[in-house]
Each structure stands twice: as structure tokens, then as C-alpha cells.
Amino acid sequence: MTKGQRWGFFAVVSLGLLMISLDNSILYTALPALERSYNATPEQGLWIINAYPLVLSGLLLGTGALGDRVGHRLMFIVGLGVFGLASLGAAFAPGPLELVIARGLLGVGAAVMMPATLALIRMTFPDERERNTAIGIWGSVAVAGGALGPVVGGALLERFWVGSVFLINVPIVALALVLTVALAPENLPNPDKEWDVVSSLYALLALSGLTMLIKQAANTQRLVLLVASAAAAVLGGWLFVRRQRRLADPLLTFDIFRSRLFTGGVLAAVGGMAVLAGAELMTTQKLQLVDELTPLTAGATVAVMAAAAIPASTLGGAYLHKVGFLPLIAGGFAGAAVGAGVVVAGGTSIGMVFGLVLLGLSTGSVMSVSSIAIIGSAPMHRSGMAAGVEEVSYELGTLLTVALTGSLLQAGLDRGVEYTDAYHGVMAVLGAAAAVFGAATWWCFRDNPKSGGTHA
Template sequence: MIGLDNSILYTALPALEGALGASPEQGLWIINAYPLVLSGLLLGTGALGDRVGHRLMFLVGLAIFGLASLGAAFAPGPMELIVARGMLGMGAAVMMPATLALIRLTFPDERERNTAIGIWGSVAVAGGALGPVVGGVLIQHFWVGSVFLINVPIVVVALVLTVALAPENLPNLDKQWDVVSSFYALLALSGVTMAIKQAAHMQSRALLLGALVAAVLGGVLFVRRQHRLADPLLTFDIFRSRMFTGGVLAAVGGMFVLAGAELMTTQKLQLVDELTPLAAGATVAVMAFAAIPASTLGGANLHTVGFLPLIAGGFVGAAAGALVVAAGGSSISVMLGLVLLGLSAGSVMSVSSIAIIGAAPMHRSGMAAGVEEVSYELGTLVTVALTGSLLQAGLDRGADYTDAYTGVMAMLAGAAVLFSAATWWCFRDNPKSGGTHA
């Protein structure tokens, strides 16, 4: 459900903009309000989960998510929808760190835990990849608010099953939660997002400068506060582990390439190739069907093949897939490129979570889970802001839509190559387990 809400608007966005009278820039904020708030709050909610218990956090997050879904479904205008999307991000931020923490509590055996996280990763990838097709089905057969209302029955079922099946709540009142740090993180990410949008269009140098100041100020204040806290949200020495850093890079890069390709291709299929939202979503959904087995098998077979081929090799495959899709040609070649992208992204993200969680000490499991989720959402946040802004900037300069799209896809392929090189360095010894702390 959380992964679905990241991408369900890719096919629904044109219909939403028309129904609410939203501008293209408001459309990007409708998409980005969700990962922005989610990313900004995740570190804090991970620590809060350690304090009050991850089962309780999961239940509270589900409730917030369900209520925000109702608000989004019946939003009367673009600004109200942006606010509701931000509340959805808050609900997701409350429950997401709890998912991995509960998996860790449920599966003490490393092999079982790796398989469970691989399944968890495949569900997350599938949710994100299936978002466009689900959005297409709902837009074609129901009114636009249905893309949010679909969350409500899922929330109800998840609440019942959590009460019945989840491990007991284990609060640790010695852990501290610092809301100010979360505000600083949100300020920094908001500044980065606005700076990307303004730099692509250069409509206002004052806004660009203000965004950069907000990004730097929020980042500096966040770092300084962590050094002063007895129980910080993030201790930066955790990045001294190459495995941990490599896992973070893999999660950011995997979502950057996958979500960017998904957003751009879904829009292009509708606006240039004149496919219906359902047909466009179904075309892109082949990535999901490719990602699910790749993600599950990656986690289950990590002990045999190791991190290096799954992550660094996966990024090479993602670059090739992006170039094949960008080249266009026949519908078969585009589908093959999307399949390659899905296989590669599934391979990368199946074990990136294992690297992050496994490399962290047990007493920092909530922190590691928060960093893991921030990594995924940061990749989505940046790619939506960057690819959407670059595409619009190309159109503003008079470029043909297909040419502008091809340029953005080539940028994504280049980014995949850079991520491959960076993760190769992190995993150059090709470790085959989640680390000594797993």
C-alpha cells in the first residue's frame, strides 16, 4: 500500500490535474508531498518506535494513513490534495520503520530473516511498480478520488491482522525522540526539492537562492543537533561501514532509476503514444512482474552469490534497460527494456535492505530501519523532482516531447552507471551475509 501510493498517481496525474484545475508544478507537488514528508519524518519515527514499541507505531501509522486517504479522496482542490498527500506521508513514516523492526523480531534466524526481507522488498517493489496499472484501472472505471479511497479497506484489514498476528509491543522508555531533528530534516529535504525544481526552470533566482539556503541551513542544524543529543536520531559513524553505506547507495539509486523511468514512461505513453491510463499502466507493470522474482530470489540466495553481482551488476542491467526503453522502436523492444529494468531493480533492492539492517548494531535497529526507508524515499523524491523538472525544462525550450523524454532516460542510465561504480567499491570484497550484527 505504501509503495503503491508512491506511484499510483503516475497514470492518474493527468486526470487529477484536469479535475482539480492543477498546474504542472502543482501536479509535481501533489506527487512529491508524499515522499517529502515521509523522508523528513522517517528517522524520527524510527527512534520513536524504539521508545513506544514498533507494534503500536504500526497501528497508529495505519490509522493516520486511512484517515488521510479519505481526505485525499474528497479533496476539493489542488492545495487541499497536497496537504492530504503530506498527511499520507506522515502515516507512512510512522508505520514504515516498524515493518522491518517487526520482521527482525519475528525471525531471529539470519537465513530466515534474509528471505523474509527479500519477500518484503519484493512486495515494496511490486507495490511501486503496480501503482500505474492500479491507477489506470481506477481512473478508467471510477472517479479520480478512487486512487486514494482504495487504501481504506486495506487499512482496515491490516489493522485486524496486526492485532491478531504481530509480535507483542516492546517499548524501551530509555530511548529518546527528538521532534526538532525531524523538523530540521524536513526543512533540508524541502529545500533540496525546491532547489531542483527551480534550477531546472530558472524562473526565479530568489526562490532558488532561498531553497538552497533552506537546504543548507536545515542540514547544518540537523548535524549539529545530532552531535549534542545524548540519543541522536542518526549517528554518522554508522556510515563508516562500507556495507551500510553501500546498502544506502543501492536503495537510493535503485529507486532513483526505477521510479524515474516509471514516471517518465507512463506519462510519455499517455501524452505521446495516446494510450489510455489503463494501457499505459499495464505496459509499465511488466517491471513489477520482473522485479518480484528477482527480489525474492536475491534475498534467498545472497549466501551463495554475494552482494556484488546483485547490486553493482544490477545497476549495470538497469542502465542497459533504461537505454533500450529510451531508444523506443517497437513495442516489443520497449517491453524488453522495461523487463530488464524490473529484473535489475529487484536484484538491487532485494539485498540493499539486508546490507543496511545487517550492518547496524542491534541497539541501532530502529535507526537503521529509518535510514533504510529514508534511502528509498529519498531516491523517489529526488527523481520525481529532477526528471519532472528536466522534462518540463526541455519542453519549455521547444524540444519535442520524445526528444526530451529520451534525454531524461539517458540521464537515468548514466546515473545507474555511477551507482554501479560506487556500490562496486563498497562491496568489492563480495560479502555473502548481512554482517556480524545481523
């Protein structure tokens, strides 16, 4: 492929990724309207949000391996189709249960499509420096999609009915399908690659149990549900690990985590997305419910994180070979911790905006090069596995932070704490989490490597 063809196809892949990322956060501003429209409880509202990243996280490892088997070009096309159909279902869902199911199907489409984006980038860009630049831009697209979701959701709710936040996906899917058929490289299946759907179901069971456990941890009156959630998480995790050890071609080989570069990248992806998504969700809710801003104004306010994250993410990938991982990742988490502290201590709207800008700048720095660490440190024959782990890391961060921050906020409100004080408490927790992830990634990248590894 010529340079123009490579970057043209990269734009198509980025379009699909942007859509996936938007759907992760587009409901943050739409949640109050969804709860009113469907007469949904706060718990149902959290499941409407979390059904998408939950299914996505549970299936990603399996779809990464399936992409190796049938070809990542085919997976990208199929994923687009499923995503478009599920968007139609979500747009016209008659009730909360149907909407949760449709959101789960959106997760299926995204899980089929998402690992293919990174695998196709790796196939398209053989030169390491050009590939690192592409992955850096890829990371900025993912960050921008997540951060712009509240703005897009708010803008749609200003003019259209609540289902429009899903219907917007349909024309994007149609355009991406046409461009993929026209520009994508040849499909390269590997029939010798095994695919194990049972492992994906075990992973989904573990993540479902963990999510429910976090949601119910603050509710001691539902002790039976709490115990059942813990049991599901432990059982699903144990079954998954045992099956991987018995498979000739597992979805996940745990020796891959012996690489500090790989493990550090995973921690960076989980932590960076957890801090960013948690701050977005909590801030958009607070701005609407306490400060009485419109969905569009609330979304535009948190969009300052995207404005800061996009250049940080792009430049991180482009200049990694000069500055190394340590200042970009460990330093980024330190900046995020300070940003969360500024939001808590600011006391004014200007202070909040400044803290959000610092959060966006810092998490953008973290997440672009975390992808390079994960993908670049994995052997070439495990590219699908590495892509799956990378995406699971991002979605796990979103999944856990939505469950955790939502539960902490509700627990504070149930104790009679004022909403603003409860919000500040959650932001302080996010700041503390950023500091912990910063310390962990400092240890992983303490030698300050400046490339993804010899296998890149």
C-alpha cells in the first residue's frame, strides 16, 4: 500500500473507533432524560450504561482470537453491521429491559469490530515509527470519542427525542461499510487459529459478577445478592483461568504478563480510562442535577477534557522515541491526581474547568502510549490476543468506574450527604486511584523504555 492508501484506510478504521467510543459516553448527558422517558430507576439507568462495556469486555478476548482465524477485515465489516442493527433496536426500544438488551447487542458489535482496528493498523503500518504515530492518533480518537460523547448526546437531546443518541450511529455505519469495502487490505485468515467461545462466556460471567458486586457493596440490605455476585465473579474467573491452562491455543496466555512493558501498558489503559470516564460521568450528572445546566451545556463543559486530551495523546505517540514511557504514563497519572484535587478544591466553575483540562491532558498522555506498550511488546503471532487485551483494559476501566462511582455517589446521597459534597468525595477517590496507578506504572516503566519492544 502507498502512504496515501495506508492513511486513507486508517481514517476509516478511526471512524469505526470513534463511533464505538462515542457510545461509551454518549449516555452520560442522556441518562437523566432516559430515566424520565422510560420511568427507569437509578439502578436500571446504570445498567443501561454498563450493558455495553460489560458485554464488550467479556467478548473482546474471544473476538480477537476469532479475528486471527477468519481475518480482521471480515471481522471489522461484520462488527459494523451488527453495530448498526443494534443501534436501530436501541433507538426504538419500548422499555428499560429492551434498551439494556439492545445496549448489550451494541457491545457484541463493538467486540467483533474493536480488536480488528488495532490488528489492521499493525498490518497496514510495517514501519515502527509510522505505526507508533498511527497508534497515537488512534488513541486520541478513542479519547476524543469518549470525551465528545456527552457533547454529542447533549446536542441531540436539545433538538430530538432520546432515541436519537443511538440512531446517529446508522449513517456512520453505512459510510464506514462502503469505505471499508473500497479501501481495506485483503482479508488474511488463519484457519489454524483456534477460537473458544466458552472462554468468552466464562469471562463474561466473571465480569458480570464483579460489576454486580461493586454495585451492591454499599447496599448491605441485599446480602444474598452481594454473596451471589461475589460467587459469580470468583467462579467465572476460576473457570476462565483453568480453561486457558488446558487449551492448546488459549485466548490468553498469562506468561505474556511477565513483560513489565506489557503489564504496565495494561495498568495504564485500565487506570487512564477509569479516571477519565469516572470524571466525565460524575461531572455531567452534577452539572445537570445540581447546577441545572442543559445537557448540551453540561456536555460542552466536560468537552474541555477532549480538547486537552487529543493533542496530548497524538504527541505522546509521535514523541515516545524521544521522551520514553515513564514521564508520559507515570507522569500523566500524577497530573491526573492533581487535576482531580483541583476539581475538589477549586470551589468555582473556573477551578472545575481548570481541573478538568488537567485531567484530560494527563489521561490523554497516558492512554496513547499505553496502547503502544501493549501491542508493541507482544509477539507478532499474538497480535490478536494483544489487541483483545488492550481493548479489554480500556473497557474494564470504563465498566469498573461506572459501577464504582455510581455506587459511591448513591451511597453518599443515601446517607444524607449533599450532592456536591458526594460528588467531591467521588472525585477525591478518582484522584487517589490515579496516584496508585501512577506508582504501579512507575515501577513497570522505571527503566524508561522508548519503544514498544523488539517484537513491534
